[in-house]
Amino acid sequence: DADVTQTPRNRITKTGKRIMLECSQTKGHDRMYWYRQDPGLGLQLIYYSFDVKDINKGEISDGYSVSRQAQAKFSLSLESAIPNQTALYFCATSDPDRAASLPQHFGDGTRLSIL
Amino acid sequence: AQSVTQPDIHITVSEGASLELRCNYSYGATPYLFWYVQSPGQGLQLLLKYFSGDTLVQGIKGFEAEFKRSQSSFNLRKPSVHWSDAAEYFCAVGARESGNMLTFGGGTRLMVKP
Numbered sequence: 001d002a003d004v005t006q007t008p009r010n011r012i013t014k015t016g017k018r019i020m021l022e023c024s025q026t027k028g029h030d031r032m033y034w035y036r037q038d039p040g041l042g043l044q045l046i047y048y049s050f051d052v053k054d055i056n057k058g059e060i061s062d063g064y065s066v067s068r069q070a071q072a073k074f075s076l077s078l079e080s081a082i083p084n085q086t087a088l089y090f091c092a093t094s095d096p097d098r099a100a101s102l103p104q105h106f107g108d109g110t111r112l113s114i115l
Numbered sequence: 116a117q118s119v120t121q122p123d124i125h126i127t128v129s130e131g132a133s134l135e136l137r138c139n140y141s142y143g144a145t146p147y148l149f150w151y152v153q154s155p156g157q158g159l160q161l162l163l164k165y166f167s168g169d170t171l172v173q174g175i176k177g178f179e180a181e182f183k184r185s186q187s188s189f190n191l192r193k194p195s196v197h198w199s200d201a202a203e204y205f206c207a208v209g210a211r212e213s214g215n216m217l218t219f220g221g222g223t224r225l226m227v228k229p
Contacts, residue, residue: 042220
């Protein structure tokens, strides 16, 4: 089983709809992240959470919200989806106590298309 | 703030030829440096990482990278490319001081000619 699992893997929806992307991890890491990938831009950080009670905005948080339901679960929501949020979304985890030996671990991504 | 530049958006090499992908970073302290590979439809797979010590780092799949502090570079190399190496490659920089936050370059798409 994958250490970092994202659901769904693919989603097509319409403008204005509310979307939730889910991420769960079995690595026991405190830190979780949501990234967005667009061609030519690499990965950009949307939100990150250092523990269940700590949520922080990343570079491009506008239009997104997150929920850290438990150490193992971190959800990303688009309250009212718009076409320029069409992208590939990645969840990642890291363990700060072993920062020098464990770089961020990534899920396989969610491809989101908004029509 | 840290930043990463991958100057080459696309690179095409012939199978069996050598490869070098460029990565330049900007960061005040000694950074942690990473190379990831992303095959079509897949997530990111870590190829190699540099934290300290020997500046020539060996990774998986026959890749290596060299940290050059004077040039603020961390270029990825492979002596002989295989068709299965065709993918997108991302360089990233992080540091303990920034909470292990990674900043990614824009990526280099590698195509391999038969």
